[in-house]
Amino acid sequence: MSNEGNKTTSEAPQVVEEEGKAKLRKWLNMKFRIEMTDGRVLIGVFLCTDRDANVILGACSEYLKNNEGETEEPRVLGLVMVPGRHIVSIQIDDTTPSQTYYYDEYLIK
């Protein structure tokens, strides 16, 4: 999964480093949907990450994946840390306006 990333880093480390971090930073405080290796799905606010893709989600809820999709009621977990090695996929909700957008708007006003 990360092979591609490695290659890019080794080719042009300086440029990508800035870019990658900045992209991640933009995602902070946005809603993440993480699927874990055991099939559970976590939805929460992306708060923090590190090089090993350990992700911290705030106000997180756990959904059990069943056959009919996500119809079941969530279990509220609060603040959770998902170890990178247990992450299967990450999705981001592009309907939530990012924090920076709010800041910009605030500044303009």
Add this chain to the structure above:
Amino acid sequence: MSDNNDEYYGDGAMEPLAAAPEVTYNWVDVTSDFFKYIKDLQLGELLHDGLLFGLFEAMSAIEMMDPKMDAGMMCNRGTPKPLNFHQAVAADKLKIDNIEPNELIGIIDATMACIVSWLEGHSLAQTVFTNLYLHQPHSINNKILKAFCIAVYKLLDCIRDCINQAQVFEEEDFQPMGYGYYLGSNPQSGHTYDASLEVTESKCISLLREQEEELNKKTKNTEAEANILWTALAARIRFTRMFYQALLLITKRDSKSGADCVALLNGCSEMMKVIIKTSGKGTQPVENSDSPNPMGFEPMINQRLLPPTFPRYTRIKPRIEALQYFDELVSRLRHAWKITSCTNFHTAVDFFMEFSRQRACILSRSALQLLYLSPSPATTAATAQTVPSGVPRPHHIFIEILRDSIKNFVNPPVLINKPMMPGTPQAREVVETFLTRCVRPFAVLLQVCGHNRARQRDKLVLLLDEFATLQEEAESVDAITSGSMGTGDCPCFSTWVLYHVLRVMIAYLLSGLELELYSVHEYHYIFWYLYEFLYGWLVSALGRAEGLANETTKRIEGKRAGVRKQKKRTRPYAREGLMCQVMQNMCGGYYKALVAFKLQGKIRQPQSEFDNEAVRYKHRFAPLSGLSPPQVHYHEFCEMTQPLQYENPVILYLGGYKHFQQARSLLETITVPDQEVQDLLKVAKTNFVVLKLLAGGHKADTTTSPEFDFSVHRHFPIIKLV
């Protein structure tokens, strides 16, 4: 203490919660991008919004997929989703009719194992309520099981009520949470309260009685093999009923119920013998299965009701151990019942301490509290306040208990209700106020004795603070009453308080030994303090109390022309005084041995740069400051123990062994030795021999540290040379 106040986590049937406001998401997959971008972070670097989120927050997150933190993990262990009651019935996995007697025995025994697991501190949701039958007791067609399940509901409620009233539990002892199961009145879980399903106590008992009679009939009409099963089942139903009734009597204690309760508990013990003997007759749990019985239990059914960080996963106590636990529980309750015959407060306190020493379970500890005082000591303490003058004082039974205690102990003239005794109404008023003030600390003392051993220590510190103010008040009461009675200096009340304060101080220091809080290099000043001061003070307090009591008696009798001069002076505290001297000698023996060990370099001392004995000393005895007699300070300790530093170790060993010898011969004068005395005797004898050897120069050259073995007595170790 209704369960309805608890936060509602949903019910056992896992029906969807009220629909949350509709949120729509537009999910975009960023997996590969994300994994690419994170490569730009340095090792150990955290990318986060520094304003709102920092390392501290990061540390408090629950780690997913860690079995210790992630309760939800267990739901997905490849096992199919647990079925709820109705689903299980529909799938023919749960019989509600035509249940074989051996299956009933299995279900009942497993439920009892769950109750025991709950009483050992696990949550209801993970223990008793893994039993699906308890989710819908009214839907069970089998009458025996239905009656049993309803009774379990009532029993749980009664147990919880008892424990809640006594307030002697901590989170490690007991989980009072109900997780949305309505205990007690309405044994049917769910959101809706249905009054028609309400079962009263008497209804519940009569339901059980009916089944008992039915079962007894069945035993008469069947052949031997089936007979055993029906008898076994009857014993279980009978036990449930009697246990429930006994507990009801304890919780709602009234004085008339005494004989009944004893009879019920004796009956419980009888039944338990049958139950344990027939425990093999029921269906047994499948090997390597987490379910306590093949049918009716779903260990995972409530997993999603648990808070996110909830402990994980509960192993239900093995059946035979659980039944044993019930058997012992009943004996403990029978023993606790004996408190009702303790008329004297001092004997009652001794009983409480003795009971606590046996490390009884939470239910029997709670029952003891309620049996002694109703409302419980906790409630008594919470409601006791100083009443502003002018308002009539609330009459409290505990005040009378304390008044009797003072009368018996020091017999102050002011408490004698004789018209010929002098004394002003003002003095009596002062005494009454003082008694009211005593209610709280002394009720708390009883409550503390009910807590588990590890928690008692901290609570004793708080108690000492309260006693400090009480001591001051006792002194002023003594001054006022002595003045008004014209009896001269007569420190009755302060002696009585002092006696209790000293006992609490000793209990506090000793608890550190029991909980293994002290290092070996600290032992010497702990034992020194006990030996030089506390036990000595206690002996003199007892002596003074005796003197005061006799003085008053003499004064009264003197007025009656000394008719009963020949009456033999009884010494009510002879035994207690003797025990104090034993303890004092034991402590003295340890102290001298420890100093000698230190002089011979046998005890590892902390590295000097990390060591400050003055600080440690101050810390160890800090709770004893503020009381009278005042705390002995470190510099005093140094001054007093200085000469010993130049002593020959052999002389010290000799001194120590004389102490143990003295303790031993004192103990041997006790004609009916109890377990405590026997244990102390064993320790004293062994240490006597060991110190004698040491005095003779045995192992004088080695610097190996001796071992202190607390296995015989929790406070007084056997010294072992290795």
